[in-house]
Every structure is written in C-alpha cells, then in structure tokens.
Amino acid sequence: MSGRAKRRAFTRRAFLKGIGLGSVGATVLAAPPSKGTRPAAPAGTGRTLGPGAVAITLKVNGVARTLRVEPRVTLLDALRDRLDLTGSKKICDRGECGGCAVLVDGSPVLACMMLAVDARHRAITTVEGLSTGGRLHPVQAAFIEADALQCGFCTPGFVVAAKALLDEVKTPTAEQVREALGGHLCRCGTYPRIVEAVRSAAGRKG
Amino acid sequence: MRRFAFIEPPDLAAATEALARGAGKAAILAGGLDLLGEMKDRIIEPAAVVNLKTVRGLDAIRFEPDGSLRIGALATLASVAAHPRLGREYPAVAQAAQSVGSVEIRNVGTVGGNLCQRPRCWYYRSPLHKCLKKGGDVCFTTVGQSRYHAILGGGPSYIVHPSDLAPALIACDARITVVGPDGTKDLPLEQFYVLPSVRLDHETILKPGEIVTEVSLPASASADGGTRSRFLKFREKDSFDFALVSVAVALRLQGNSCSAARVVLGGVAPTPWRSKEAESAIVDRSIGPRSAAKAAAAALADASPMSHNEYKIPLARTLITRALLETADQGTGLAPS
Structure with missing residues (x-):
C-alpha cells in the first residue's frame, strides 16, 4: 500500500463497511452450526463442494487469491465483498446491464451471472487490473480525454469490454464498438462519447 | 439464492447419477445465465447444482465426413456464431446464435442452455405470482398484461419459448441427443418441445436426470447440400433483447422455384412454431412478393391474439x-421509399 493510500484513513467504503459490521455479526450468530462443509461424494460421482463455505483459489489480476465462499456466491460478490475489488459494479444483478463485466481468460463475461466456484482455474481480470504501474490503460485514459462518463457507475464495465474488443480488433469501426458494447447500459446516455473514446484508444500503446 | 451443493461430475454417467440422486431437486449448470436468474428470483431452489463443464468433450463443434454437423450442448453461442464453416453451411444457425443477448452472454451461454431455457414471461419470473406453470391455478396473462405472449398454440399457459437458436435449428432439420437414466435418446428437435396443453411444468420432454448432450444437423440442410437458410429476429431493443418475433427459413431452390421449405417461428408460441401451412403455400411455387406474402398469411391464419399482442401478427407476416x-x-x- 502506498503512503498516500495509508493516509486515507477514512473512506466512504470503509465507513459503509463499518456500519454494516453489526448486521454481519448478527447473521453469523443466527446461522445454524455447521456440520462440516464438505460432504464426501460417493466414489465415481466426482467432487462435491458445499453447500457450506469452501476454500477456493481465484486468479485475479495475475495474483492467486484464496478465499472461503459458499457455492451460491457469485463471482461478482466474491470480488467485491471478499476481495475488496469494487470496480465491477452490482447494478441489475441479472445479466441485463453489463456493469459487472470482467474478463475471464481474456473474454468479457458478466460476473453477476457466474458462480465464484465456477471461476476457479480461470484467469480473471477486473478493471483494477488494467492499469500497470500506476499508468492508466489507453482505454481508461481515452475515457477521461473524451469525457465519456458522467456519474461513472457503468464505466468499469464499458472499459473492460472495450479493452477486450481492442485486444481482438485493433481499429474497430463505430459499428463494431457499438456491437461489442451493446450489452452495457449507461443511464446518463454518454454512448456517443464512449464510442469516440474507444476508437481514439485504438492503436495506442499501454 | 438458497444454499446448494456444487457437484462436478467427471463424466455423463456421474452427472446423470447425481441428477437422479437429487430426485428433482438437482439442477443442471451449463453457462448458468438462465439458471442463476431463476435461482436468484427463487423460481427454483435446487439442493444441488451439477456442473456439466467438468464433463469433457461436450463443447465440440465438428463436421462429419458426410458433411453433417454435430454441435455439443456446451458449445458457447459465441463459438457457434464465429465458426466459419458453420456460418457458410447453416447461416440461419450462425445468425440466430449471433442474435442472442450481448457479447458477454454469448461468451458464456451454451447451445444446450439456450434450447432448455425457461420462459421469460414476467408472471413466471415474478416471485410474487404463483402462475399456472409454477403450480398455481391461473395464467396471469389472461387477466393481466399479455404484450409479449403467445398468438399461436397458447392455452392453458400463454408463454412464448424464448430460444432464438431453436427455430433456426428446427428449420435446418436438427436432431437432439438426450442422455439419461434410461439410456440415450435421439429425436427431431421439433419433437423435443411440447405445448402447455400436453405438459404444463416444462416446455420440453426432459425428465429429471436427463441431459441434452448434442444437436446434429444433416448435410442435406447445408448450403453444400443444396439448402439455403436464413434467420431474422425483431426485438424491441436493438442492442440486445429477446425476440418479439423471429423466423427461420430453410429452402431448396431450383432457380427461383422452391422444391422444399421449412418455416419456423420464434416468440409467437409456447414452443418454436413450425408452420406447415406456410411451407405448403410456398413449395412448388416460384418465390416472389405475392407468393411470399401468401405463405406468410397462411402461417398466421390460425393466430388468436390476446388483449395486448395483436401487433405480433403483422410483425410475423x-x-x-x-x-x-x-x-x-x-x-x-419492403416498398421502395
């Protein structure tokens, strides 16, 4: 952690997490005693995880992270609530808005509609993993230059999907950008500038 | 979402066994898009989820030496849409796959999942409505909003089948393979779907423990085999949406004369809707604006719209x-503008 980050002793997120602690404790106390989290699967039927929490390893932004989750936890909730990677946003939670997009093995997917246990053994990239050494990814820089956001809540999903597009198509047409980002909603309506930003990022070196 | 056990079977036998042991309380996970949506809304609450992705080889797309095509149930919609030879030989199937959802959805969604997805009807999806399909005693579309519902084949439930791939595959004469406790079944995809008047709790013939493993397309339905196919979809939101109406056609043509036709509609009925009326109206005729319009009128002749969906008739035509x-x-x- 950088010195600057350390000095930020009070953040909005830390505050929200702090006031949530009481209810987390209550939930834990109310939960029935666990009867062992891994029921043994009969021979030949394969592996069974859960229903209780199981230890899994997720490879996120190049780093292997081990965490305990119940199988019902989505990749999005695991990233946001367990690994503190809150760039991917939980908006519709039904695969209809694109706010939670992350890259899995380089392809954009919706983290809200994938189970965390289902993302083991895959390479996950979130928006936090796009910048290198404090330097913004060209798509991120282009979003700022083109003023391609207003409230910014949908932006991480757009940026991640745009990065995947540019990895595949070096200089996409406006139509290709619209098609690739078609699953993302921006309620501020910044679409024209988003298309402009993605096209201006094309060909730039990261 | 309720808690569940996550089972990773090494092969199909283990998967069917895990499903059978779950006795109707075990669900199949492929891409998971439809399943997780249903679980989040507590439409279904399985005690176990069986992940088919640990079974090897279910995602293959391969052409046989005779020119026929096999598509594994776990092939993603993106891989179907991007397969060059598939796109040349069975364009309707590639176009249908490309029309599903968004890039993110096609990267994860599978062929089997698209074919087996549950209805999008807002009453079915609503945790607050115990509709006919969920064991209640009323189809709320008959008293409520029916704008996205059936104009053909409805009753007692008026859902429409949401799959885009199914009409295209049926137009291309696809068969489907189902593996279950009783062995393997192979049947025309058209017969895989059943109307609510036959079965209310599900849209297909699938029984607990049965798994869709593959669809196959005959060489005769390919471009190389002399068939041309095409899929069109109309949606309310152009960027990504389910079909208001879709249509897949597969034609054998000699010059402009049609010697064989298959016409299948999506978004209009509780199953993909093959219109033999349209087919017989066009076969042995040359295709032009008048004969095509006649075939379209024949397809909708028996349509009976509900309170809010009459617009689907001219749209489908x-x-x-x-x-x-x-x-x-x-x-x-289209008339020249």
Missing part, C-alpha cells in the same frame, strides 16, 4: 415475407 424473399435473393419485400 412481415418477417416471414422478408425471410423468404431474402433467402431467394428476391429483395426484402
């Missing part, structure tokens, strides 16, 4: 006309 004309290179059927 127009799409059928366009699909027939475009497939036969006879323009789009």
Whole structure:
C-alpha cells in the first residue's frame, strides 16, 4: 500500500463497511452450526463442494487469491465483498446491464451471472487490473480525454469490454464498438462519447 | 439464492447419477445465465447444482465426413456464431446464435442452455405470482398484461419459448441427443418441445436426470447440400433483447422455384412454431412478393391474439415475407421509399 493510500484513513467504503459490521455479526450468530462443509461424494460421482463455505483459489489480476465462499456466491460478490475489488459494479444483478463485466481468460463475461466456484482455474481480470504501474490503460485514459462518463457507475464495465474488443480488433469501426458494447447500459446516455473514446484508444500503446 | 451443493461430475454417467440422486431437486449448470436468474428470483431452489463443464468433450463443434454437423450442448453461442464453416453451411444457425443477448452472454451461454431455457414471461419470473406453470391455478396473462405472449398454440399457459437458436435449428432439420437414466435418446428437435396443453411444468420432454448432450444437423440442410437458410429476429431493443418475433427459413431452390421449405417461428408460441401451412403455400411455387406474402398469411391464419399482442401478427407476416424473399435473393419485400 502506498503512503498516500495509508493516509486515507477514512473512506466512504470503509465507513459503509463499518456500519454494516453489526448486521454481519448478527447473521453469523443466527446461522445454524455447521456440520462440516464438505460432504464426501460417493466414489465415481466426482467432487462435491458445499453447500457450506469452501476454500477456493481465484486468479485475479495475475495474483492467486484464496478465499472461503459458499457455492451460491457469485463471482461478482466474491470480488467485491471478499476481495475488496469494487470496480465491477452490482447494478441489475441479472445479466441485463453489463456493469459487472470482467474478463475471464481474456473474454468479457458478466460476473453477476457466474458462480465464484465456477471461476476457479480461470484467469480473471477486473478493471483494477488494467492499469500497470500506476499508468492508466489507453482505454481508461481515452475515457477521461473524451469525457465519456458522467456519474461513472457503468464505466468499469464499458472499459473492460472495450479493452477486450481492442485486444481482438485493433481499429474497430463505430459499428463494431457499438456491437461489442451493446450489452452495457449507461443511464446518463454518454454512448456517443464512449464510442469516440474507444476508437481514439485504438492503436495506442499501454 | 438458497444454499446448494456444487457437484462436478467427471463424466455423463456421474452427472446423470447425481441428477437422479437429487430426485428433482438437482439442477443442471451449463453457462448458468438462465439458471442463476431463476435461482436468484427463487423460481427454483435446487439442493444441488451439477456442473456439466467438468464433463469433457461436450463443447465440440465438428463436421462429419458426410458433411453433417454435430454441435455439443456446451458449445458457447459465441463459438457457434464465429465458426466459419458453420456460418457458410447453416447461416440461419450462425445468425440466430449471433442474435442472442450481448457479447458477454454469448461468451458464456451454451447451445444446450439456450434450447432448455425457461420462459421469460414476467408472471413466471415474478416471485410474487404463483402462475399456472409454477403450480398455481391461473395464467396471469389472461387477466393481466399479455404484450409479449403467445398468438399461436397458447392455452392453458400463454408463454412464448424464448430460444432464438431453436427455430433456426428446427428449420435446418436438427436432431437432439438426450442422455439419461434410461439410456440415450435421439429425436427431431421439433419433437423435443411440447405445448402447455400436453405438459404444463416444462416446455420440453426432459425428465429429471436427463441431459441434452448434442444437436446434429444433416448435410442435406447445408448450403453444400443444396439448402439455403436464413434467420431474422425483431426485438424491441436493438442492442440486445429477446425476440418479439423471429423466423427461420430453410429452402431448396431450383432457380427461383422452391422444391422444399421449412418455416419456423420464434416468440409467437409456447414452443418454436413450425408452420406447415406456410411451407405448403410456398413449395412448388416460384418465390416472389405475392407468393411470399401468401405463405406468410397462411402461417398466421390460425393466430388468436390476446388483449395486448395483436401487433405480433403483422410483425410475423412481415418477417416471414422478408425471410423468404431474402433467402431467394428476391429483395426484402419492403416498398421502395
């Protein structure tokens, strides 16, 4: 952690997490005693995880992270609530808005509609993993230059999907950008500038 | 979402066994898009989820030496849409796959999942409505909003089948393979779907423990085999949406004369809706604006709209006309502006 980050002793997120602690404790106390989290699967039927929490390893932004989750936890909730990677946003939670997009093995997917246990053994990239050494990814820089956001809540999903597009198509047409980002909603309506930003990022070196 | 055990079977036998042991309380996970949506809304609450992705080889797309095509149930929609030879030989299937959802959805969604997805009806999806399909005693569309519902084949439930791939595959004469406790079944995809008057709790013949493993397409339905196919979809939101109406056509043409036709509609009925009326109206005729419009009218002759979905009739007619004309290179059927 950088010195600057350390000095930020009070953040909005830390505050929200702090006031949530009481209810987390209550939930834990109310939960029935666990009867062992891994029921043994009969021979030949394969592996069974859960229903209780199981230890899994997720490879996120190049780093292997081990965490305990119940199988019902989505990749999005695991990233946001367990690994503190809150760039991917939980908006519709039904695969209809694109706010939670992350890259899995380089392809954009919706983290809200994938189970965390289902993302083991895959390479996950979130928006936090796009910048290198404090330097913004060209798509991120282009979003700022083109003023391609207003409230910014949908932006991480757009940026991640745009990065995947540019990895595949070096200089996409406006139509290709619209098609690739078609699953993302921006309620501020910044679409024209988003298309402009993605096209201006094309060909730039990261 | 309720808690569940996550089972990773090494092979199909283990998967069917895990499903059978779950006795109706075990669900199959492929891409998971439809399943997780249902679980989040507590439409279903399985005690176990069986992940088919640990079974090897279910995602293959391969052409046989005789020119027929096999698509594994776990092939993603993106891989179907991007397969060059598939796109050349069975364009309707590639176009249908490309029309599903968004990039993110196609990267994860599978062929089997698209074919087996549950209805999008807002009453079915609503945790607050115990509709006919969920064991209640009323189809709320008959008293409520029916704007996205059936105009053909409805009753007692008026859902429409949401799959885009199914009409295209049925137009291309696809068969489906199902593996279960009783062994392997192979049947025309058209017969895989059943109307609510036959079965209310599910849209297919699938029984607990049965798994869709593959669809196969005959060489005769391919471009190389002399068939031209095309898929058109009309949606309310153009960027990504389910079909208001879709149509898939597959035609064998000699010059402009049609010797065989398959016309299948999506978004209009509780199952993919094959219109033999449209097919017999066009076979042995040359395809032009008048014959295409006649075939389209025949397809909708028996339509009975509900309170809010009469618009689907002209929409379906127009799409059928366009699909027939475009497939036969006879323009789009649109009046010049």
